[in-house]
Amino acid sequence: MNRADLIVGVQWGDEGKGKIVDMLSANYDMVCRCQGGHNAGHTIWTNGVKYALHLVPSGVLHKNIINIIGNGVVVCPEFLVKEIKQFEALEGRFFISDKAHLNLRHHALIDQAKERLKGKNAIGTTGKGIGPAYADKISRNGHRMGELLDPEKLCDDLMNDFSENKSFLDTLGVVIPSKNELLDELKLYKKELGKFIANTTQMVWKALDSNKKIMLEGAQGTLLDIDHGTYPYVTSSNTISAGSCSGIGISPKEVGEVIGIIKAYTTRVGNGAFPTEDFGTDGDIMCETGKEFGTTTGRKRRCGWFDAVAVKYAARLDGVDKFAVMKLDVLDGFDKVKICKAYEYKGEIIDYFPTDLENVKPIYEELEGWDKVEGIRKFDDLPQNAKAYIERIEELTGTKVGIISTSPEREDTIVR
Template identity: 65%
Template sequence: MMKADVIVGIQWGDEGKGKIVDKLALEYDMVCRSQGGHNAGHTIWVDGVKYALHLIPSGVLNPKAINVVGNGVVLSPESIIKEMEQFENLEGRLFISDKAHLNLSYHALIDQAKERLKGDKAIGTTGKGIGPSYSDKINRIGHRVGELLDPEALCTKILDYFAQNKPIFDVMDIHAPAREELLAELNGFKANLAPYITDTTQMLWKALDEDNQKVLLEGAQGTMLDIDHGTYPYVTSSSTVSAGACTGLGINPKDIGKVTGIVKAYCTRVGNGPFPSEDLGEDGARLGKQGHEFGTTTGRARRCGWFDAVATRYASRLNGCDELALMKLDVLDGFDEVKVCVAYEYNGKEIDYVPVDLENVTPIYKTFKGWTNSVGVRKFEDLPASAQEYVKVIEEVAKTKVGIISTSPERDDTIIL
């Protein structure tokens, strides 16, 4: 019986999971997505060609890999159909869980309306309908992907939902679609997606138990956005940690093998919420410019700051990380000095853990000599000495070894330790 390996984001998402999954996927038979929706985005560069993925697992760029969208995902049919157009002949290579929940156009309208009504207390969501879709799931009033196979019945259920919630929708200025238009849309979704809808849990069990296939699990966002363990309420609506991969795909903890945590060599965050090591000065602006820090999904500029080893240690322990993949080391090229947040000051005391009240901590930094010329380096010994030292410091403070280092967006500009 085989174990499934896990790739998990350790910061606030956008760590570069796409590149690592894409590179590692060449060694796996199956790549599975466990949670999130099309609010997530992976940008992958292969031979100078850019691919933007939001729902399809990153293993799609390996022609031999099977790609699974698990039950823990909230699926926008419109988004995944558009995404599928980047690739040819996905039948037999892409499978979507019949238990995944649908994220339909009205979910995005609800999302955007709620953010507007919150005013300056808005969370800063992508407005893609993720929260409302997960809310419907938890409220037991949602609709699952398998229901697309009977568009007539699904159409009736959705219109009943609008009728039952009319007073609320009126406040939000959201109106029920005409039956003919809705039915035509659902029929279109069925025509495009029916060949891909299946019981992916049974499929995954067979791959692990009988076929001895190598399976890689990937999530979306990052640990600090986890619904339970992140910077609540400025979080996403799903479990982004490695344990979420089990519930999001229907496997048990004993099925999990190696866990690789993905971190940037600095920190970024999109949207509102606490970010202790954020740099609001010239260094933060420079990190954003050199790192091309704009969201794959929204195009929003990311907030930038220095590496937070306290949050990384916390996230690594939560996920049971065997190793870290350190991304975008090359972005730090040219800084005279680089910083690592090694502790927080909280209520007048120095602490080495992540408190619930992360809004009111002050970062305590150690400063290190900068470097140049790390771009494209593929051997650790070829890195500048100060860059090597920086990696070792991160290992020590985060209490997790670094097993992979990325030195450019290209697939092969990667150091494997």
């Protein structure tokens, strides 16, 4: 029996997973999304063309690969219908779990209304309805993709839900659709997506039993995990590698190599603790050079130096076998580069990631910068200081770096 390899983000998301999945997936038979929703934004550049993926797995650019949206994903059918129009001939190579939960328009309206009410204490969500969709799932009030195949019944069930929650929806100012509007919408979703809905658990099991090569594509990042991230400023799913097992329907014994994706620096979107955030010129340069604006929201990302303490913590949670370091070229031209090697916390020096991250101060070490790594494709061709930076990341995190990206293009990648 084969095992499924896993790509997981090791920081606060936006690490560059899309490029690595796209690059490596040429060697796989199946690529599966396991959690999250269209709050994910995986950007792929190939032959100078930019593709922005949100729900569709990043293996979609390879015509011979089967792409699966697993049961752990919350699916916005309205958004998915638009997204799949970028691609031709998806039948037979794209499937959606019948157990994946629906993320409908009212979920997004609830999400946005609750964020507005929180004011300055807002989580900083994407406003895409991810949290409310997962909340319905956990409270056993949700609806699944398989129900789209009977739009009349689903429409009746949703109208009952709206009636039962009328006072709550009225308080938030959420306007519900009429029954006719909703039914027309659901019928459209069935027409466009019904042919892709399947029992993907059985598909994955059969693929593993047939020694097919499977890649699991994580979304968001480990530090946004609902249990192990910087709660409450997290996403609503388990983003660690273990979440991929429940999100696609395999056992931990069926996970093979775990590749952790990290940026050569650190970014974060939304609110929450960020010890190494740089509020000066260096952070602005990272943002501008790295084009650090959200694929999903367009929001400017907060930028700062590499946090080895956070990455070591996340890599242990994920069981990372090797790192892929992304966007090393964004640090081109800095005289000095910094790495956070420890924290100061309550008057002590600590080398672990505390639950109370709000009250830590980073302890940095400075390394010499380098001129240019952009476009380099061999490790030996990297400037000596860039090699030293990679090696220091390995030393501080205890994990080897196997892949280094030196530009957004697929080909500008060092594989060690």
